[in-house]
Amino acid sequence: xxxxxxxxxxxxxxxxxxxxxxxxxxxxxxxxxxxxxxxxxxxxxxxxxxxxxxxxxxxxxxxxxxxxxxxxxxxxxxxxxxxxxxxxxxxxxxxxxxxxxxxxxxxxxxxxxxxxxxxxxxxxxxxxxxxxxxxxxxxxxxxxxxxxxxxxxxxxxxx
Numbered sequence: 001x002x003x004x005x006x007x008x009x010x011x012x013x014x015x016x017x018x019x020x021x022x023x024x025x026x027x028x029x030x031x032x033x034x035x036x037x038x039x040x041x042x043x044x045x046x047x048x049x050x051x052x053x054x055x056x057x058x059x060x061x062x063x064x065x066x067x068x069x070x071x072x073x074x075x076x077x078x079x080x081x082x083x084x085x086x087x088x089x090x091x092x093x094x095x096x097x098x099x100x101x102x103x104x105x106x107x108x109x110x111x112x113x114x115x116x117x118x119x120x121x122x123x124x125x126x127x128x129x130x131x132x133x134x135x136x137x138x139x140x141x142x143x144x145x146x147x148x149x150x151x152x153x154x155x156x157x158x159x
Contacts, residue, residue: 004029005040012047015055018114019048019140023147028155037148045144048115049137055119056129083117087124099135102127106139109146115139 008026011017022044030040066072086105097104106118115136122132 008040008044009047012044013051015051015114015116016111018051018116019044019144020109020111020114020147022048023144024151024154027148027151031155037152041144041148045140048140048144051115052119052133052136055116056123059120059123083120083124086112086117087121099127099131102132103135103139103142106136107142107146109143109150114143 004025008022008029011025012019012022026040026044027037030037067076102118102121105113106115118136118139
């Protein structure tokens with residue numbers, strides 16, 4: 001296995017980069033090794049969606065234990081304040097658009113708007129998890145398609 005695919009998979013799982021970082025690494029690997037792009041794309045999207053489950057697993061089971069640690073508590077409070085602002089903005093839209101707003105938020109291919117942040121917003125607002133999973137997954141898929149098209153366009157320009 002080439003490191004580009006492995007890096008793409010790891011980046012797709014990480015909270016900051018998610019598939020926005022993973023697709024540009026993995027798709028060139030697929031093209032170079034004549035692997036169907038849809039297979040690598042599907043793998044990257046599924047790995048990114050796994051973040052939803054790990055976010056809730058952590059928030060439900062370990063988060064309260066980590067809050068006892070001063071360093072973690074300080075970082076979480078700082079991040080939580082930023083996230084609360086995003087959640088408040090989201091909640092204003094949520095009242096009118098429902099879970100569509102969550103999907104759109106996750107679909108925007110910018111750092112900090114992916115599955116992990118979508119799961120945190122869902123957790124903060126106490127949204128239905130099954131519905132959140134569906135709409136976050138759709139958002140991840142949309143963001144993935146946007147990133148795939150962008151990556152393929154960049155590859156085409158430079159080849």
